Amino acid sequence: MIDYTFTRSARVRHMRITVYPTGSVKVTAPRLIPEFIIRRFVASKADWISKKVEQFKSRPPTPDHPQWGTGTRREYMKFKDAAYELATGKVAYFSEKYAVKYGAITIRNQKSRWGSCTKEGNLSFSYRMIFLPPELQDYLVVHEVCHIKELNHSKTFWDLVKQEVSNYAVLRKRLRGI
Numbered sequence: 001m002i003d004y005t006f007t008r009s010a011r012v013r014h015m016r017i018t019v020y021p022t023g024s025v026k027v028t029a030p031r032l033i034p035e036f037i038i039r040r041f042v043a044s045k046a047d048w049i050s051k052k053v054e055q056f057k058s059r060p061p062t063p064d065h066p067q068w069g070t071g072t073r074r075e076y077m078k079f080k081d082a083a084y085e086l087a088t089g090k091v092a093y094f095s096e097k098y099a100v101k102y103g104a105i106t107i108r109n110q111k112s113r114w115g116s117c118t119k120e121g122n123l124s125f126s127y128r129m130i131f132l133p134p135e136l137q138d139y140l141v142v143h144e145v146c147h148i149k150e151l152n153h154s155k156t157f158w159d160l161v162k163q164e165v166s167n168y169a170v171l172r173k174r175l176r177g178i
């Protein structure tokens, strides 16, 4: 059984399967295609989907990998929605933990930085976060969410980060090396 989400679109003529680096599978189908046809279609592509998921799993999570994180507009367009979904979910989760209010969340095509926070609490993340392993994604989001409270890298700030990510120092180094 393949786990997937599907959306219908009046603009597509054929069913389309997208496998994201996170391992999630999305099917886009024309409006009038019945669900059992979609299920059958996904089942017929099960081998291909599993192979893709495995490929993503085995790839090192580095943007320097020739397959991803190249910062091309095409790649950005392909992954920004998935990155937005990911960031939004994690920001919602951690902002509740820290009891902070956040503003807008933006996904950018930034090569130089992974994330940023404005004094209004608007957060932005590089779409490349989608290629990071979950612990680095969490660290990144926690880092920016904590900036809503402390817009600096003071000891108070790191103490906040530590509440949710105890090994933040190691992760910070790893993220810098990518």
Ligand SMILES: [Zn+2]
Residues within 6 Å of the ligand: 143, 147, 152, 153
């Ligand atoms: Zn920072």
